[in-house]
Amino acid sequence: MTDSLLKQCGGPALRVGCEKSVLRPLGPDDLGERYLGWLNDPEVSRFSNRRGQTFTFDDMRAYVEAANASPDRLLLGIFLKPDGEHVGNIGLYLFDRANGLAEVSNLLGERSSWGKGIIVDAGKHLIHFGFQRLGVRKFVMGNPAPQRASTFKSTSLGAQLEGRRRRHRRLGNDYVDVLEFGLFADAFYERFPELRDKAPHQPEAAAE
Amino acid sequence: MSQPTDLRPRLCAFIAETHANGREIGEETELVRSGIVESYGIVDLLLFIEEEYGIAIPDEMLTPDNFRTVADIARCVDAVRDAEPDDG
Numbered sequence: 001m002t003d004s005l006l007k008q009c010g011g012p013a014l015r016v017g018c019e020k021s022v023l024r025p026l027g028p029d030d031l032g033e034r035y036l037g038w039l040n041d042p043e044v045s046r047f048s049n050r051r052g053q054t055f056t057f058d059d060m061r062a063y064v065e066a067a068n069a070s071p072d073r074l075l076l077g078i079f080l081k082p083d084g085e086h087v088g089n090i091g092l093y094l095f096d097r098a099n100g101l102a103e104v105s106n107l108l109g110e111r112s113s114w115g116k117g118i119i120v121d122a123g124k125h126l127i128h129f130g131f132q133r134l135g136v137r138k139f140v141m142g143n144p145a146p147q148r149a150s151t152f153k154s155t156s157l158g159a160q161l162e163g164r165r166r167r168h169r170r171l172g173n174d175y176v177d178v179l180e181f182g183l184f185a186d187a188f189y190e191r192f193p194e195l196r197d198k199a200p201h202q203p204e205a206a207a208e
Numbered sequence: 209m210s211q212p213t214d215l216r217p218r219l220c221a222f223i224a225e226t227h228a229n230g231r232e233i234g235e236e237t238e239l240v241r242s243g244i245v246e247s248y249g250i251v252d253l254l255l256f257i258e259e260e261y262g263i264a265i266p267d268e269m270l271t272p273d274n275f276r277t278v279a280d281i282a283r284c285v286d287a288v289r290d291a292e293p294d295d296g
Contacts, residue, residue: 115248145267148254149247155271156240156247164267179267191272 002071005094009074009133016076018125020118023076023090026064030077030086036060038088038109072097074134078106078122080113087113090122092130100137102130120156127157128195131185138184144169145177158191159183215261215285219278222256235279240272250275257281263288 006014006025016023038044039055067075072094078087088108095101104126106119130136141159143150155161159181167175189196216235224233227249239245245253253275258264263285265274274284 115246117243117246120247148267148270149251151267151270152247152250152272152275161268 004069005072005074005134006068006070014076016125016129018121020116020121021078021080021087022084023078023122023126025068026075026077026089031057031061031064034086035089035109038107041109043111044107044109067091076126078108078118080118085110087118090119090126092126092134094134094136100135101140102134102136102138103140104130120153123153123157124192124195127183127188128192128198131188132199138182140180140182142178142180144171145179146171151179154179154181154183156191157183158187160187215257216278216282218260219253219256219281223253223278226252233278235282236277239277240275245275253281257285261285 006012012025012027014025036055036057039050039060042051045051045053064075067073074092075089076091077089079085080087087110088106090104090106093103093105095103104123106123108114108119127136127139130139139159141154142165143154145151145164160183161179162182163180165178165180168178169176220233220235220237223239223245224230228244231244233239233244237244250270254265254270265284265288269284269288274280
């Protein structure tokens with residue numbers, strides 16, 4: 001049986017250090033009311049596939065356990081520096097290993113953390129980890145066209161607009177276009193040259 | 209509706225008031241790298257430009273290079289205006 005991607009990356013001790021946060025795997029202590037509240041917050045889920053659904057503790061637990069056992073998904077919590085407040089999650093999905101393709105998803109549940117560049121910071125370092133440690137060749141990302149902040153987040157990472165899927169996703173009562181972006185390592189490191197020679201983050205001993 | 213000739217000073221004033229706690233913003237002040245404006249802040253700028261000048265920045269131009277400074281934003285707006293067909 002193939003090891004989970006998390007295990008391949010060092011297991012629960014994995015830490016990806018960012019400028020504003022630390023990314024680490026989620027454990028049982030992280031699965032509480034706070035996280036569940038995000039999943040069921042309609043404003044947080046407004047542009048997500050979770051929109052309209054109601055989640056239970058069992059749903060949340062099953063999702064995290066499945067992600068942690070998956071051979072091609074890495075789900076990490078976003079814990080702010082310096083106090084370790086859990087403000088959201090970020091995931092990497094190696095959906096096409098043969099072609100080196102991956103995508104990144106995120107959930108920034110704590111509204112007080114919105115608008116502070118936390119997702120771009122976390123995304124930047126997880127993408128760096130993907131290029132350096134996981135052999136990702138290209139990241140793909142997409143968002144509904146009206147989500148202009150998401151468009152800017154993708155281009156801020158160096159991604160280029162590759163296509164537009166017309167009237168592709170429902171948003172409210174309308175079907176809106178979805179923008180598709182692609183990100184290669186050369187464009188990423190051109191935007192973040194300080195990361196180019198930075199060694200991929202190694203798992204370290206857990207503090208607790 | 210405002211004319212684009214006053215775009216630069218009005219953008220500087222708008223950003224200073226809404227994103228910089230009154231700190232003076234010049235036409236060459238780094239906006240994104242400095243953290244003064246991030247992705248949600250860009251949406252504010254887009255709405256301001258659209259409401260005040262009737263100019264919608266297309267998705268293809270939503271890049272950090274086009275929003276690096278007020279001067280860059282103004283050049284981006286000029287490019288959009290220049291690409292629009294004349295009315296007469």
